[in-house]
Amino acid sequence: xxxxxTWGESHGDSMGCVIDGCPAGLKMGPDIIREELDRDVPYPxxxxxxxxxxFQILSGVFQGETIGTPISIIIRNSNVESDKYLKIxxxxxxxxxxxxxxxxxxxxxxxxxxxxxxxxxxxIIAAGGVAxxxxxxxxxxxxxxxxxxGGRPITDSNLRSEIERLAETSAKEEDATGGIxxxxxxxxxxxxxxxxxxxxxxDLGHGILSIPGIKSFELGSxxxxxxxxxxxxxxxxxxxNGIVAPASNRAGGVLGGIxxxxxxVFRAIVKPTPSVLSFQDTVDLTKxxxxxxxxxxxxxxxxxxxxxxxxxxxxxxxxxDHLMISGILDHDSLVPRQxxxxxxxxx
Ligand SMILES: Cc1cc2nc3c(=O)[nH]c(=O)nc-3n(C[C@H](O)[C@H](O)[C@H](O)COP(=O)(O)O)c2cc1C
Numbered sequence: 282x283x284x285x286x287t288w289g290e291s292h293g294d295s296m297g298c299v300i301d302g303c304p305a306g307l308k309m310g311p312d313i314i315r316e317e318l319d320r321d322v323p324y325p326x327x328x329x330x331x332x333x334x335x336f337q338i339l340s341g342v343f344q345g346e347t348i349g350t351p352i353s354i355i356i357r358n359s360n361v362e363s364d365k366y367l368k369i370x371x372x373x374x375x376x377x378x379x380x381x382x383x384x385x386x387x388x389x390x391x392x393x394x395x396x397x398x399x400x401x402x403x404x405i406i407a408a409g410g411v412a413x414x415x416x417x418x419x420x421x422x423x424x425x426x427x428x429x430x431g432g433r434p435i436t437d438s439n440l441r442s443e444i445e446r447l448a449e450t451s452a453k454e455e456d457a458t459g460g461i462x463x464x465x466x467x468x469x470x471x472x473x474x475x476x477x478x479x480x481x482x483x484d485l486g487h488g489i490l491s492i493p494g495i496k497s498f499e500l501g502s503x504x505x506x507x508x509x510x511x512x513x514x515x516x517x518x519x520x521x522n523g524i525v526a527p528a529s530n531r532a533g534g535v536l537g538g539i540x541x542x543x544x545x546v547f548r549a550i551v552k553p554t555p556s557v558l559s560f561q562d563t564v565d566l567t568k569x570x571x572x573x574x575x576x577x578x579x580x581x582x583x584x585x586x587x588x589x590x591x592x593x594x595x596x597x598x599x600x601x602d603h604l605m606i607s608g609i610l611d612h613d614s615l616v617p618r619q620x621x622x623x624x625x626x627x628x
Pocket of ligand 1: 376377378394397398399400402492493494495552554555556557580581584587588591
């Protein structure tokens, strides 16, 4: 019911999104989008492309509130250096989408990874701003943290030093790393999701696994589940202050595909950045012979912190969709029904 379409390529003139199904009456100034887009590159030291993210809301908003019609947002690309990618015209980068795009499309935009670039997820971050505002109306909050970077555990206290270390080692070794992220959706009402298709975590997993570079989606303590006994893994059910709820949260907040009270918590593995300066084995497609490639374009030494921001946006979007499907959020309007124009329909 809450649909987001994105368009645009990494080195095209601009990119954007169309948000369809946002109710009327949501207070929406540019600040909602600005705040999220400013998080696009949380640690510039890890990336060589930092964009200003100049954007414009083209439709769906009047006098600072949504009007229920599609919201269209355009984001300009300005910091592009397309020449650096001339090499990948004929030499697909190992680990990137170049090979698969050539197999699927035959004709591709080779500049900066085109549609496969992480850059093209900025419009989702913008749409996430709208979704987050809708979530907050029902007191639902989406937060996240980095669990691991380059194989090392991350806490609040070592995050910054580990990021600086990664930037240094990546430059020295001309290589890149990945990581693990954790997202928490708190304040979710019980009952979101369905027993078979549209299970809450299946829809969430669909969204999260759609983010380029994400290799796994793990709800709750799923990884430990294979090693544990039922009596160790199952969350006991208790009553506290008149409320029945699981007393622990190894299930990750979902049972039978349906939210059941605790926060929905999941982890995702982010693979190392495919494009690196080191030489990697590939082929030269014009000569049809083995070759090597070193990527000189701008790439992220580790893009896990950026994925975190995208994953939060995707989580907010999926959550809003489910709040609407369950009737907890009106998809036409936030204006109370008694305040809308009334009419009597007689046949
Ligand atoms: C926010 C973000 C930033 C990314 N930055 C880079 C990058 O700088 N260089 C790169 O080669 N891949 C980067 N990636 C990963 C590639 O987009 C991804 O590996 C590629 O599209 C292939 O898709 P797959 O890994 O899901 O198979 C980034 C992904 C995201 C979500």
